[in-house]
Structure formats: structure tokens, C-alpha cells
Amino acid sequence: MVPLDEALALVAVDLGGRGYAAVDMAFTSDNIGQLPTEMIGHLLSAFAIEGRFNLHVRVPEGTNDHHKAEAVFKALARALGDAVRLDPRITDVPSTKGTLEG
DSSP states (O other): OEEETTEEEEEEEEOSSOOEEEEEOOOSSSEETTEETHHHHHHHHHHHHHHTOEEEEEEEEOSOHHHHHHHHHHHHHHHHHHHHSOOTTOOSOOOOTTTOOO
């Protein structure tokens, strides 16, 4: 979760090998500078699918499109950093696969 002035972005990732993206953000203008705003969601989806990771993006607050986009990319960077950081408490692969009874 990352704030940037009036904007707030929530980003979660799981580097589990399954490419999927759920992107929920709305822009009020068609462009940020010369960048079409519709391409931001497309880029995030393609990045997750081709990178084979789960990505969830939400922007529940914000009025400035530039701030919303910047908050999303800052939150994405932090989420990816958290996802690849080693946790010394975990000595095996962190997965529930095959351990849950159903």
C-alpha cells in the first residue's frame, strides 16, 4: 500500500508461476503527458502474464491521474521487493500445495 499525495495504490504479488492480473484503477483523462492511460493497465497485465506471477492492483483514492499512476508503480516496486526478499524464518519452499486437506 503506497500513498502519493491524495492518491492511494494497493498492489499485491505472488511469484507462484501462474500469470494473472486483476487491475482496478480509473483515470479521468485519456493521457498522462504522451502516455495513453489505457496502456497502463495493459502493461501491468502483460507484465504479470508474461512474468508468470499473480498481480492485484487497486487505486481506491486519488484525483490526479499522474499521482495515481506513480503510486501504482511505486507500490508495484515495493511489492516485488517484498516478494523476492529472503525470510530467514522459512527454510523450505513457502507453499501450502499438497498440505491442505480438502
